Amino acid sequence: xxxxxxxxxxxxxxxxxxxxxxxxxxxxxxxxxxxxxxxxxxxxxxxxxxxxxxxxxxxxxxxxxxxxxxxxxxxxxxxxxxxxxxxxxxxxxxxxxxxxxxxxxxxxxxxxxxxxxxxxxxxxxxxxxxxxxxxxxxxxxxxxxxxxxxxxxxxxxxxxxxxxxxxxxxxxxxxxxxxxxxxxxxxxxxxxxxxxxxxxxxxxxxxxxxxxxxxxxxxxxxxxxxxxxxxxxxxxxxxxxxxxxxxxxxxxxxxxxxxxxxxxxxxxxxxxxxxxxxxxxxxxxxxxxxxxxxxxxxxxxxxxxxxxxxxxxxxxxxxxxxxx
Numbered sequence: 041x042x043x044x045x046x047x048x049x050x051x052x053x054x055x056x057x058x059x060x061x062x063x064x065x066x067x068x069x070x071x072x073x074x075x076x077x078x079x080x081x082x083x084x085x086x087x088x089x090x091x092x093x094x095x096x097x098x099x100x101x102x103x104x105x106x107x108x109x110x111x112x113x114x115x116x117x118x119x120x121x122x123x124x125x126x127x128x129x130x131x132x133x134x135x136x137x138x139x140x141x142x143x144x145x146x147x148x149x150x151x152x153x154x155x156x157x158x159x160x161x162x163x164x165x166x167x168x169x170x171x172x173x174x175x176x177x178x179x180x181x182x183x184x185x186x187x188x189x190x191x192x193x194x195x196x197x198x199x200x201x202x203x204x205x206x207x208x209x210x211x212x213x214x215x216x217x218x219x220x221x222x223x224x225x226x227x228x229x230x231x232x233x234x235x236x237x238x239x240x241x242x243x244x245x246x247x248x249x250x251x252x253x254x255x256x257x258x259x260x261x262x263x264x265x266x267x268x269x270x271x272x273x274x275x276x277x278x279x280x281x282x283x284x285x286x287x288x289x290x291x292x293x294x295x296x297x298x299x300x301x302x303x304x305x306x307x308x309x310x311x312x313x314x315x316x317x318x319x320x321x322x323x324x325x326x327x328x329x330x331x332x333x334x335x336x337x338x339x340x341x342x343x344x345x346x347x348x349x350x351x352x353x354x355x356x357x358x359x360x361x362x363x364x
Contacts, residue, residue, distance in 0.1 A: 041124070043231065044047055046126055051259055053223040056132055060240070064168070065104050065114060072131075072293055072301075072302055072304060072305035072308070073104060073105070073106040073132055073305065074106070074132075074133075075132055076106055076107050076108075076109050076110050076132065077101075077104075077106055077107070077108045077109065077132045077133070077134060077261060078111055078130065078132060078133050078134070079093055079097060079108055079109065079110045079111065079134045079135070079136060079295075080113055080121050080124060080125050080133065080134070080135050080136065081093055081110060081112045081113070081121070082112075082113055082114065082118035082119070082120065082121020082123075082124075082135070082136070083100065083112065083114050083121070083278070084112060084113050084114040085114075085137075088249060088293075088329035088330060088331045089136055089138055089165070089166070089293035089331075090110070090112065090136075091329050092165050092293060092326055092329060092331060093110055093136050093165065093168050093293070093295075094110050095322060095325050095326070096108075096165070096313065096316050096317075096322070097109075099108055099316045099322065100309070100312045100313065100316055102313075103312045103316075104308065104309065104312060106132075108171045109345060110213055116182050117140060117144070117150070118138065118140050118141075119144065119151060119152075121135070121149075122135060122137070122141070122153060123151075123152050123153055123299050125159070125296075126152070126153035126298070126299070127152075127153075127186075128156040128298055129300055130298060130300065130301075131298070131300035131302065131305075132160065132240070133297075133298040133300075133301070134157075134158050134172075134295055134296065134298065134301070134309075135159065135297075135298070136293055136294070136295060136296075137155075137293070137294050137295070137296045137345075138291070138292065138294070139290075139291045139292055139348075140204075140205075140207050140284055140294050141155050141345070142155070142209065142345055142348035142349045142351075142352055143203055143204075143205065143352045143356075144203070145230055145323070145349060145353070146349070146352055146353035146356040146357070147203045147356060147362070147363050148363065149284065155345065155349070156342070156345070156346065156349075159293075159297065159298070159299070159314050160296060160297040160298075160299070160301060160303075160306050160338070161294065161295060161296055161297075161338045161339075161341035161342045161345065162294070162295040162297055162309055162310045162313060162338055162341070163294065163295055163310045163313045163314060163317075163336050163337065163338060164292065164293075164294045164334035164335065164336040164340075164341055164344070165292075165293040165294055165295060165313075165317070165333070165334065166292065166293050166326055166331040166332060166333055166334055167290040167291065167292040167293075167331065167332055167334045168247060168248055168290060168291050168292075168331045168332065169248050169265045169266045169267035169271065169289070169290055169328055170205065170206055170209055170245050170246060170247060170248065170263050170265070170266040170289060170290075170291070171245075171246055171247075171248045171251045171252075171255070171264070171265050171266070171274070171277075172186070172244075172245055172262070172263050172264040172265075172280070172326060173236065173243070173244050173246055173251050173254070173255065173260040173262050173263070174236075174242065174243050174244075174260065174263060175236060175237060175238070175239045175242075175258055175259075175260065175261070175262050176294070177239070177260050178239075178242065178243075178261060180195075180242065180243065180263060181261075181276070182263055183262070183263050183264040183278045183280070183282070183283070186243070186263055186264075187217065187219065187283070190213075190220050190339065191217070191218060191219060191220070192221040192273075193222075194220045195219075195220065195221055195222065195242050195243055195247060196222045196241040196242045196243065196343055197210050197221040197222060197223055197224060197241070197242070197243045197244065198224045198225075198232040198235065198236055198241045198243070198244035198245070198246075198293055199223055199224065199225055199226065199228060199232075199244070199245050200225075200227075200228050200232070200246070200247075201226065201227060202224050202225045202361070202362075202364055203356075203361060204225075205289065205291055206229075206244075206245040206246065206247075207223055207225060207245075207353050207361075208352055208356070208361070209245050209266065209289050210223045210245055211223065211240055211355050211359040211361065212286070212287070212289075212344070212355050213283075213287070213361060214359070215355065216231075216283075216287075217283065217287065218286065221243070224241055226311075229244075229246045229250040229251070229252070232303070233242055233245075233250075233254065236260065237254070237259050237260065238288055242281065242353070247291060248265065248330055249329065249330030251287055251330060252274075252330065255274065256273075262274050262277045263277065263278070263280065264277065264278050264280045265277055265280065266279070266280045266281075266287065266288065266289040266290065267279060267288070267290065267336065268281060268288045271283045286351075288309050292334065293331075294336075294341055294345070295309075295313060297309070306338060307338070310337065310338050314335050314336075314337075316331040317335045318333075319333065332348055
């Protein structure tokens with residue numbers, strides 16, 4: 041009798057807790073997740089995307105009732121790590137995707153995955169603009185000056201490698217404005233810095249967080265940023281979209297689910313992701329990496345990825361870009 045009464049009491053209390061939202065959301069909203077969630081970052085530790093994901097894991101894990109385990113699988117431009125997720129049958133596996141996902145399909149036919157078919161968008165995480173920088177003693181003083189000079193004379197423009205966002209941004213300007221920017225590929229921003237500071241190359245298109253300390257130290261001059269709005273850390277520097285709306289360009293990070301993650305799980309995680317990104321504390325920590333929190337639904341993320349894929353595929357085809 042007492043056992044039956046206790047059971048009834050427990051059930052009544054549970055029902056009341058569900059109604060009031062007092063129980064963990066995993067109980068109230070379904071069974072997923074039932075174990076640790078693995079978030080694959082297909083790059084080495086230390087980057088802004090990796091740091092951002094780890095911040096979000098701290099916040100979202102307790103909200104959904106299971107830990108988020110961030111695992112770095114670096115190498116191959118992010119391809120092996122992405123393949124690991126798209127080939128997995130694990131229904132608790134997510135991927136931190138990035139800009140390269142929208143560029144590589146136009147450059148390679150051996151990826152082994154289809155971004156739109158094999159991954160389910162959850163939401164955006166962050167974005168960061170590129171910056172056009174010149175040596176501090178360069179005769180190029182402004183964006184307008186660069187455009188005027190590059191219409192009549194060849195200007196060497198360093199980038200972080202063939203097929204990277206910085207390279208394709210250079211080629212987009214050449215195509216749209218008829219400029220003569222000679223793309224000079226390096227193996228990353230760090231490798232081009234000595235040549236840029238020393239004047240071996242006349243210009244570079246770089247990730248803002250890398251270039252900013254050199255600009256602030258007076259070793260480089262910023263002449264344009266690719267964000268939609270001006271950047272607070274670079275007052276007075278023009279945005280590239282003053283030349284046209286198509287020149288809003290960002291490096292970005294987003295979360296995707298593997299193919300077996302249930303739709304309800306995607307939606308639930310997406311809701312928690314958007315809530316976390318709205319926290320002022322998260323936005324401040326992101327700013328420490330030089331990135332801005334970006335909030336988007338799964339549908340908006342899918343649309344953005346599709347638009348970016350089409351944009352960069354057009355640049356690759358029209359400029360005849362091929363990987364070496």
